[in-house]
Amino acid sequence: MKISFVIPAHNEASCIGDCLGSVLREIKASGGNAEIVVVNNASTDATARIASGFRGVKVVDEPRKGLTIARQRGYLESSGDIIAAIDADTLLTRGWIRTVQREFAARKRLVCLSGPYIYHDLSPLTRIAAVAWYIVALVIYGFVNQYVLHSGAMLQGGNYAVRRSALERIGGYNTAIAFHGEDTVTAFRLMRVGVVKFSFRLPIFTSGRRLRKEGVLRTAWTYALNSIFVILYGRPLSRAYTDVRD
Numbered sequence: 001m002k003i004s005f006v007i008p009a010h011n012e013a014s015c016i017g018d019c020l021g022s023v024l025r026e027i028k029a030s031g032g033n034a035e036i037v038v039v040n041n042a043s044t045d046a047t048a049r050i051a052s053g054f055r056g057v058k059v060v061d062e063p064r065k066g067l068t069i070a071r072q073r074g075y076l077e078s079s080g081d082i083i084a085a086i087d088a089d090t091l092l093t094r095g096w097i098r099t100v101q102r103e104f105a106a107r108k109r110l111v112c113l114s115g116p117y118i119y120h121d122l123s124p125l126t127r128i129a130a131v132a133w134y135i136v137a138l139v140i141y142g143f144v145n146q147y148v149l150h151s152g153a154m155l156q157g158g159n160y161a162v163r164r165s166a167l168e169r170i171g172g173y174n175t176a177i178a179f180h181g182e183d184t185v186t187a188f189r190l191m192r193v194g195v196v197k198f199s200f201r202l203p204i205f206t207s208g209r210r211l212r213k214e215g216v217l218r219t220a221w222t223y224a225l226n227s228i229f230v231i232l233y234g235r236p237l238s239r240a241y242t243d244v245r246d
Contacts, residue, residue, distance in 0.1 A: 085161070
């Protein structure tokens with residue numbers, strides 16, 4: 001089972017090195033078959049140069065800016081049986097790859113495995129609030145929406161692994177979605193071809209830069225509102241978004 005890490009990167013010179021370092025450490029620790037594809041997404045900084053400095057990392061230039069466009073390009077450029085969709089400001093936790101390998105090997109109908117963010121650079125209180133939010137969201141998305149209403153599933157964009165065969169069946173990513181709601185759309189489409197699972201056993205470290213910039217409540221409200229619109233109308237409410245960088 002080969003895992004392809006697909007990492008979209010738009011002006012991520014300050015983060016991409018640490019992200020790649022964490023992935024390479026996990027690949028070595030797991031002993032698994034893996035590759036890394038960094039999609040240099042219309043960057044104007046040193047993102048591509050830094051990523052190219054890591055041995056074995058494939059850097060692909062995608063001049064059309066957009067998260068789903070970058071994810072789609074990386075998916076097409078990769079060759080793994082499993083696509084690990086992480087972001088440039090994330091850091092793999094210890095055992096991340098082994099958890100993915102174990103879950104997909106044990107459950108043939110599993111098409112997507114996702115887990116929570118750990119905001120490593122925010123206060124303990126904010127991290128506790130994030131856990132509480134995930135618990136509430138898991139009840140709503142992971143149970144009510146998925147098993148009662150059949151209108152969606154829980155998926156954390158930037159921390160999930162998906163079978164290539166499942167992505168092929170749904171025609172890849174919906175590149176009409178610019179940013180907000182892209183994970184909700186992906187989860188909804190994937191649940192039509194198999195099981196989408198959210199597990200607290202697959203956490204990933206990430207930057208809290210958007211929460212610091214836009215505020216915790218505002219960010220949570222924006223994401224929740226767009227997810228609701230996706231479920232009700234098949235599209236997010238917000239088309240515009242702000243790039244938040246360190």
